[in-house]
Amino acid sequence: MPTLFDDPLHQLPRPPRRVTAGVVHLPNFLSLAEQNALVTQSREIVRSVAGTPLAMVRPKTKSGQMSVHMLNLGKHWATNTYRYVDAVDGFPVPPLPDSFVNLAHRALLSAGSLSNSLQSWSEAYRAEAALVNYYSPDASMGMHQDANEESEAPVVSLSIGDTGIFRLGGTLNRNKPWTDIPLMSGDLIVFGGAHRRAFHGIPSIEANTAPAGCGLKEGRINITIRQLAL
Numbered sequence: 001m002p003t004l005f006d007d008p009l010h011q012l013p014r015p016p017r018r019v020t021a022g023v024v025h026l027p028n029f030l031s032l033a034e035q036n037a038l039v040t041q042s043r044e045i046v047r048s049v050a051g052t053p054l055a056m057v058r059p060k061t062k063s064g065q066m067s068v069h070m071l072n073l074g075k076h077w078a079t080n081t082y083r084y085v086d087a088v089d090g091f092p093v094p095p096l097p098d099s100f101v102n103l104a105h106r107a108l109l110s111a112g113s114l115s116n117s118l119q120s121w122s123e124a125y126r127a128e129a130a131l132v133n134y135y136s137p138d139a140s141m142g143m144h145q146d147a148n149e150e151s152e153a154p155v156v157s158l159s160i161g162d163t164g165i166f167r168l169g170g171t172l173n174r175n176k177p178w179t180d181i182p183l184m185s186g187d188l189i190v191f192g193g194a195h196r197r198a199f200h201g202i203p204s205i206e207a208n209t210a211p212a213g214c215g216l217k218e219g220r221i222n223i224t225i226r227q228l229a230l
């Protein structure tokens with residue numbers, strides 16, 4: 001039963017919606033069973049690459065060590081050479097699971113019905129790489145652009161576990177104005193079109209909001225699926 005202390009933000013109806021040009025938010029896109037299966041599958045891959053240069057770690061960047069753990073699938077983004085690579089020190093990057101590829105197509109079919117600029121991608125999209133991000137409840141990701149891909153194809157982004165606040169800014173700089181969208185467990189966001197290179201980040205995670213049965217007790221997993229080449 002709801003209590004006085006429940007946050008009203010989380011009780012508003014959450015219809016599928018076009019947020020702005022090229023950006024679509026589809027709440028509850030994944031069933032709990034699908035979320036659980038994705039977490040299980042990701043965990044298996046994490047185990048298979050543990051102790052190798054492809055292990056899920058908090059990457060070090062020019063501005064310091066990230067608080068988010070990252071696992072690269074399909075291709076690995078090499079932070080030293082700024083290139084997508086197929087292998088690191090002879091260790092091949094784990095392939096993109098078919099389930100991820102299928103989900104990306106399903107995501108674009110749904111998103112395309114709400115956004116003209118996403119519609120053309122439902123046929124043409126090639127899922128080539130995925131990034132699995134793990135946020136502990138105190139982790140965050142600063143405002144950035146996803147600019148490492150040549151392709152203008154949209155980014156398909158799935159959330160599991162604790163709610164994360166997705167902050168969407170403009171395309172010119174990381175400053176306001178921005179829109180904050182709570183991404184709950186099972187939500188899908190697709191960003192492409194005029195906002196493919198928009199600045200975005202995750203300023204915070206809401207601890208203890210992961211639903212029972214999603215596969216994660218605490219923290220948040222975000223899976224972004226991308227097309228790299230033109």
Ligand SMILES: O=C(O)CCC(=O)C(=O)O
Pocket residue numbers: 131133141146157164166200201202222224
């Ligand atoms: O965690 C998220 O929802 C966003 C992740 C992200 O922006 C990225 O991996 O580039």
Ligand SMILES: [Fe+2]
Pocket residue numbers: 144145146200
């Ligand atoms: Fe990003």
